[in-house]
Amino acid sequence: MTFTWMASYWPLLLAGAAQTVLLLVISVVFGFAIAIGLAFAQVSGGPLVRYFARGYCTFFRGTPLLIQLWLLYYGVGSLLPMIPGIRQSLFWPMLREGFFFAAVSFTLNYAAYEAEVLRGALLAVPKGELEAGRAFGMSRFTLTRRIWLPRAIRIALPTIGGEIVMQLKATPLAFTVTVMDLYAVASKVRQDTLLVYEPLIVVTVFYLILTATIARVFRQLEAEVPVRR
Amino acid sequence: MAATQGILELLSPYPPGWGGTLLAGAVSTIAISAGAFLIGLLLGTGGALGKLSGNRPLRLVLDLYTTAIRAIPELILIVGLYYAGMDGLNRLLATFRLPEIEVNGFVVAVAVLGFVQGAYMTEVLRGAILAIPAGEIEAAKAFGMGPQLRFRRVILPALLPNALPGLANLWMSITKDSALVAVVGYQELALATRLAGASTKHYFIFFLAAALLYLAITLVSNVVFSLIERHVRRGQPKPV
Numbered sequence: 001m002t003f004t005w006m007a008s009y010w011p012l013l014l015a016g017a018a019q020t021v022l023l024l025v026i027s028v029v030f031g032f033a034i035a036i037g038l039a040f041a042q043v044s045g046g047p048l049v050r051y052f053a054r055g056y057c058t059f060f061r062g063t064p065l066l067i068q069l070w071l072l073y074y075g076v077g078s079l080l081p082m083i084p085g086i087r088q089s090l091f092w093p094m095l096r097e098g099f100f101f102a103a104v105s106f107t108l109n110y111a112a113y114e115a116e117v118l119r120g121a122l123l124a125v126p127k128g129e130l131e132a133g134r135a136f137g138m139s140r141f142t143l144t145r146r147i148w149l150p151r152a153i154r155i156a157l158p159t160i161g162g163e164i165v166m167q168l169k170a171t172p173l174a175f176t177v178t179v180m181d182l183y184a185v186a187s188k189v190r191q192d193t194l195l196v197y198e199p200l201i202v203v204t205v206f207y208l209i210l211t212a213t214i215a216r217v218f219r220q221l222e223a224e225v226p227v228r229r
Numbered sequence: 230m231a232a233t234q235g236i237l238e239l240l241s242p243y244p245p246g247w248g249g250t251l252l253a254g255a256v257s258t259i260a261i262s263a264g265a266f267l268i269g270l271l272l273g274t275g276g277a278l279g280k281l282s283g284n285r286p287l288r289l290v291l292d293l294y295t296t297a298i299r300a301i302p303e304l305i306l307i308v309g310l311y312y313a314g315m316d317g318l319n320r321l322l323a324t325f326r327l328p329e330i331e332v333n334g335f336v337v338a339v340a341v342l343g344f345v346q347g348a349y350m351t352e353v354l355r356g357a358i359l360a361i362p363a364g365e366i367e368a369a370k371a372f373g374m375g376p377q378l379r380f381r382r383v384i385l386p387a388l389l390p391n392a393l394p395g396l397a398n399l400w401m402s403i404t405k406d407s408a409l410v411a412v413v414g415y416q417e418l419a420l421a422t423r424l425a426g427a428s429t430k431h432y433f434i435f436f437l438a439a440a441l442l443y444l445a446i447t448l449v450s451n452v453v454f455s456l457i458e459r460h461v462r463r464g465q466p467k468p469v
Contacts, residue, residue: 058444058448064409066412066419067436067440071436074433075436078432078433079433168302169302171302172305183302203305204301207300208300
């Protein structure tokens, strides 16, 4: 076991860790916002909206993330240049990057899983609390904003923590579309130095630290809003 | 109209269409998943019984196994174990002065994914065994059943209804995780699709077709598992 390569590769490792965290934060934040919409669509939407939301979740939960990523990067990516004027547009530099496609596909995928979790949590909010809100004369929107959604998120909190860790463990896939994340740095070290295990071990430690951090944050969040059992 | 014809030609199962390659990829995806699922089931049963056996060192080793496997990203595990497995096998052969062999990619993929599945299975099966009412196992002991007979006649039939939802989840995730062996270069559905896309430049059509194949696998599995669940729950009282 030799770790001398660490001396010259640590800036790259840190940059990789930053990319991994950035991908995770983007996909969780935007994915969660989409998930809220999808969950409400399934619980209280009309038949058409409900059908669409169900189909979305089934598709994204029923196919591998790798295929979704490649469908976007290779598939949509090869169709994009056909749109007239897109090469001259402001967004073109961003649309050429693997990072953009990784972020979008991770977001869409996370939204599907999170929507299922939230759907269950929305249904698990005690009926009495919603009725109490209605008895106070709250409008549908106020009721949702003040009681239904916050209570559902609290119920789902432990599961959300687990989902975020799962999402973190999925981020190395981004290296297949040229993103220089943690895992990509490890495989670059392998190519440069012919060491197989050492870079993987170092990168694994990074992932374990991130996992422990997420678990810790969620433990504190859960302690912040205790629930009566 | 011409476009639809083009798509049908691309996806036709006979060359120059790529449908055959995709279907062969789907078959090998199912084969890898099934093999890994079975190995995982064996490892998981052993792991669960070991964790519940009360043997401290054994439990420590098994705890390390399940925690490490479940905490490390699948891709890293698969790549790491793929090389470690190949490397370890060849070193083992070298110590016995046997020539190096090129291990079949299929065997390595199944072994690696099975080893990963085993960790998750251990936890699912452990939970399922713990959920069996203690009285049933004590009754079996009181009848003088040995550990093997007890496992076969009492524990196994009683744990299946508890474990089946978890096992179904694991099957769904293995069919999707098997796409990761594409990264180490074994040709299953995901890699076959990428090859088809690369040589025809019709990436979008092929990846969409592959996604639908995976979806079909998932949906059919759903039906099969709900049938199995109905079978193993046949003696249980219906929920009111």
